[in-house]
Amino acid sequence: GAVVSQHPSWVICKSGTSVKIECRSLDFQATTMFWYRQFPKQSLMLMATSNEGSKATYEQGVEKDKFLINHASLTLSTLTVTSAHPEDSSFYICSAGGGRDSHRVETQYFGPGTRLLVL
C-alpha cells in the first residue's frame, strides 16, 4: 500500500521558536495532503487541507499565521508551527491523497505522526 512518512517523529523545542514538520508520500504522488492535530486521549481534528501548488485551506479556528503549510511538490508538504508555545504541544498527523482522485477521502493514507513538546 501507499506509504506516508513524517519527520521528525518527535521534537522538543523552547517556547518562541519555530518548528517544521515534513510529510512525504514515498511511493505515490499526492496532490492533496491533510494536517490533523490530536490531543492526548482525544480524536483527530483536521487543521488544514494542503493542495500542491496552491494555498492551504484552513479549518475554522485554526490560525493561518501560526500554522504555516507549504505543499511545494507532489510528494512533500510541510507544517511550520511559528513562535511555538506550550499550548501548541500536541501530536500532529498528516495524511496524503494518492492518484488522480486524491481529493477523495477514500484515498487518504496516514503518516505515523509527530509529537511536539514545547517547553
Add this chain to the structure above:
Amino acid sequence: AQSVTQPDIHITVSEGASLELRCNYSYGATPYLFWYVQSPGQGLQLLLKYFSGDTLVQGIKGFEAEFKRSQSSFNLRKPSVHWSDAAEYFCAVGAHTDKLIFGTGTRLQVFP
C-alpha cells in the same frame, strides 16, 4: 450537523472473547465509513471501509463491520480478540471531496 459518536470510551475484553465497537453517525449525504486503529504513539491504520454494496465489510486483521442505514450505525466486530488488538479505534465518516470526521475513539484493553 455532521458528527460521529463512539459511545464507549474504554472497553476491556479477555483474549479470545468476541468484540463489538459501536459507531453512530450523522451525515447529510450518503456517507463513506471507515474504521482506523491507532497504536500508542503511532499514526492511523485503515482497518476497513464502506462505500456501497454489501453492507457487511471485511477488513484486515480479522475485523468486519456492518453498515445499518436505518440505525445510522457502522459497528466494528471481531469474533476472537488477540492481545495485539489492544489499541485505540476510531470510526470516521466522509463523502466524496469532503473531509473526514472522526469519532472520539474507543480504547480497547485486552486481558490474557
